[in-house]
Structures are given as structure tokens and as C-alpha cells.
Amino acid sequence: MIQKPLAQIAQMAGGLNDVSKFADVEVKGVSIDTRKIEAGNLFVPFKGARTDGHKFVEDVIRNGGASAALWQKDVPNPPEDLPVIVVEDTTIALQELARSYRNSLDLKVVGITGSNGKTTTKDMTANLLSQKYKVQKTEGNFNNHLGLPLTLLRIQEDTEVAVLEMGMSSKGEIEFLTKLGRPDAVIITNIGESHLLDLGSREAIADAKLEIISGLRENGLIIFHGDEPLLQERLQDYKGNGILKTFGASWENDFYPVDIEPMENGNKFTTNLVSDTFYLPVLGNHNILNALAAMLAAEFLGVPFEKMNDGFASLKLTNMRMELSEGAHGEKIINDAYNASPTSMNAAIDLVANLSGYSRKILVLGDMLELGPLEEEYHYKVGTSLDASKVDYVFTYGKLSEAIARGAKEILGENRVFAFGDKQQLSEELKKYVTDETIVLVKASRGMALEEVVQALQK
Ligand SMILES: CC(=O)N[C@H]1[C@@H](OP(=O)(O)OP(=O)(O)OC[C@H]2O[C@@H](n3ccc(=O)[nH]c3=O)[C@H](O)[C@@H]2O)O[C@H](CO)[C@@H](O)[C@@H]1O[C@H](C)C(=O)N[C@@H](C)C(=O)N[C@H](CCC(=O)N[C@@H](CCC[C@@H](N)C(=O)O)C(=O)O)C(=O)O
Ligand SMILES: Nc1ncnc2c1ncn2[C@@H]1O[C@H](COP(=O)(O)OP(=O)(O)OP(=O)(O)O)[C@@H](O)[C@H]1O
């Protein structure tokens, strides 16, 4: 993490006031929350929805362990006798501090965006690169205009590669992030429907994701989902100095799976580029595609394919992404409840529908949020797309998911589909249907907090 004297920090962050009497105060790391402050941190206050971080500045320096703090110019009465750097805007100051620090490092960067799979692919890519390099990666979901700068400021001076997740919910955000990160390789996992409410169309989502190329360094690698027409058509006339590589299920891609053997807790697969058989300890064909993208990035940075199984072997995905567990009745549970969009919902359902070794398959599906005016139709189509021979019961939670139930009843009939407005009631009824030969998929948008059903099944 960043470790510099205050005088340098002030210069990097665009400080407006004279801090010379504190010039030698040592700053180590940055925090935006006094509740998570570490000794020596620079505290960056923000005016939030519930409170203003500025009110914690004096205490966090005097008693909380922070070495110094920023202070936004338009907030009155900055403490005079403390190491406080006054700046125009604390968000911009944080971002410029991160930019300056990143540019001071001898660092390779992989930038990852896409509607689904950023966090998963980030975890995979970091694991593969760790076979050769000292690697740091985005922690959790810190992928936006604050999270990415904070990630950069956590990078150690001797780190060789950073894997950065770049999220967005509107046009222009990815461009900002990629120009901050300046990646050597970028991955665009897919174009789904996430944040359709803000972007308005999948075409606009594709345009927004492709902004990631604007920060790519000279002769960098552009890895994208070649089965996605919206990406293919936008890159077919690409004239930049980057190198294009596609991954996907189709043999028309540069990199594709040849044989796939689903296992109980993962997948074995071979590819068109090398004869090795790979074992990925994660369920889902979509995760094989994520792995291919990660493999292309790692290979570009010098990790040989024959080293990649070691990278996969130690893979632990960020929680609530295809997270396997067992319920109180011996049922297997797939907690895929971090978030949901039609693309990720269908990918998860396809996975369960095609799993073998279970006598009963139950889907617990909740609302998919931020889908815009066609949201009800998206939910209905999830229901009508089900295969009655591969799914036994459907439990839904939420107002929008009533449309899933309506569509599912057309396929499975009235007696195999149950709609709920209360998670506790859903959980109590669901427990009557699970056995030790049952697989349960739990999936919904973050705002539905459907992991509470997983917790109920485990009691
Ligand atoms: C600035 C901040 O910290 N925001 C977080 C805060 O929000 P809130 O406004 O409620 O803050 P408060 O009013 O409570 O407090 C004001 C500040 O004071 C600090 N403070 C408070 C109390 C105290 O005792 N000490 C203090 O120091 C406090 O820390 C505040 O700074 O709390 C929310 C709830 O926890 C957080 O959600 C909020 O975080 C914001 C959203 C944020 O951007 N955090 C980043 C670090 C981050 O990366 N978060 C990720 C999620 C990122 C994300 O949503 N990504 C999107 C894609 C990108 C979309 C982007 N364009 C966008 O619009 O967001 C995605 O879909 O993945 C994470 O947390 O996982
Ligand atoms: N390539 C993919 N295609 C479809 N669904 C996917 C793909 N990769 C992951 N998913 C699913 O998408 C959901 C979110 O996964 P993950 O957190 O990796 O994505 P993300 O892009 O980081 O999400 P966010 O935008 O919230 O950060 C999970 O349910 C996961 O199973």
C-alpha cells in the first residue's frame, strides 16, 4: 500500500493548503471509513447519505490512529493544528492520489469488465498469474469510481501484477476507470442485461463495456466473448494497436472448450489450444468460459498453460457465486444469490437442469432488479424457458418473480410452482420438499438478500 511522507501525499492529491509543518508525517495506506482505519492511514472523508465523514477527522487523527486526513474545501473549519490536507473535492483527490501512485509503480495490470463474471474472472485470473508473479486483486466488489482507486492505493510497491475489476452503471464510468488503471490486458466477459435500467439497451451496455479499450497500453491484449454479436460487430473494424483474442463456446473463437466433463464440484475440460486437461473446481459452463478468458490473460503475461491447473486448484471464488453448501436435511445448496440478471439466472438454471446425481431439483428464484421497462417480460421468460423434465419445483420470492411463477406454471403445472412474498414462509414450505438427494439453486438480485433462505435451510 501507499507509504509516503505527507508532503508527497499533498502534492499527489492536489493539496491547497500549507502542510509544511507536518511535511514528514508518515502516511501508510488510505481509508474512507474510520470504523476500519489502520494505524498510519490517511483518512478521506466524504459527505454521505447518512452522515459527513468530516465530523470524524479530528478524532480519528487524535485518537483513532490515522496519520492525516483530507478535507474538502467547501466544508467549514478544517482543524488548524492537525495534519489535514485541504482539497477541492475529496473524491477527485482520492482518484488523483491513486493515479499518481499507480503511475509510480512498475506494475502490469489486467482490467476486467462485462455484465456478468467480473468478480469470478478476476479471482481466476489472479490465481493463474500467482503461479508466476506477486499479484494483488480487487477485494470483494470494489469496482467503481471509489473502489478502484482504493484498490490501487492498496498495491504494495513490490507487487508485479494487479487484477482490477471495472464496474459501471452508466456510460463513461469504464473509460474513467481504465484510464486510471492503464491495463496491459483487458477482458470483456459478456454483454448481458445488468444495469439495463440505466443504459437503456444491450447495445449501449456493449458500448459502455468497450470503453475499457481506451485505457489499454500500447500493444495490449483485448480478450472478449466472441459469441457475442454486439462485441464482434463493434470490433470487426478495430484499428487500434491492441491485439484481439476471442474466447467462447463456438469453434470460431481463438480459444474454446473441446470436451467438457461436469463433475460433482466442478468441471474437467480440454481446449483447442493445448492438449492438457484442466480441472476447474467451480460449477457451470459459464465459468469455463470465464476460465478461458483468465487463461488468455495469464498466458499473455507469461504463465504457461501447463502451470494453470495449479492456479485453478487453489481457486476460491468470492462468496455467493455458485457457492456450494449442504442443508440440514442433507440437501445440496447452490448459493448463487450475490446478484441476478436474465443471463446469469439462465446460466445458473441450465447448470442445475443438467446436473446428474440428484433425484429432485428445486429452484428458488427472486426478483432481478434494474432491468428497466421490460422487467416483467424478462421474469416471465425465465419461467417459460424451464424444462419440466429437468426441474421438479420452483419457489419464487418477490413481486417481479410472480411473473416467473406465472410462466413456470405454464410449463410445470400449478402443483410444482409456489410464489411467496415472505422469505421465512418460503423457507418453511421449502423444507418440506428437500431430501438428501435434492439440489436447491438460490438466485436473485442483491437487493432481495435471498441468502437468508440458504441460512434457513442450514438450520
Ligand atoms: C463514500 C462511501 O463510503 N460510501 C459508502 C457508504 O455510503 P453512505 O452514503 O451511506 O455513507 P454514510 O453517510 O454512512 O457515511 C459517509 C461517509 O462517512 C464515513 N463514515 C461513516 C461513519 C463512521 O463512523 N465513520 C466514517 O468514516 C463513511 O465511510 C462514508 O465515507 O456506505 C454504504 C453502505 O455501506 C456503501 O455502500 C457506500 O459505498 C459506496 C456505494 C461505494 O462506492 N463504495 C466503494 C468503496 C465500492 O466500490 N463499493 C462496492 C460496490 C461498488 C458498486 O456498487 N459497483 C457497481 C458497478 C459500479 C456502479 C457505480 N458506477 C456506482 O454508481 O456505484 C456494481 O454493480 O458492481 C462494494 O461495497 O462492494
Ligand atoms: N460468463 C457468465 N455468464 C453468465 N453468468 C455469469 C457469468 N459469470 C458469472 N456469472 C454469474 O453472474 C453472477 C455474478 O457473478 P460475478 O460476481 O462474478 O459477476 P460480476 O460481473 O462481478 O457482478 P457485479 O457486476 O455485481 O460485480 C453470478 O450469479 C455468476 O454465477
Ligand SMILES: C[C@@H](N)C(=O)N[C@H](C)C(=O)O
Ligand atoms: C449489486 C450490484 N453489483 C448488482 O449486481 N446489482 C444488480 C441489480 C443485482 O443485484 O442483480
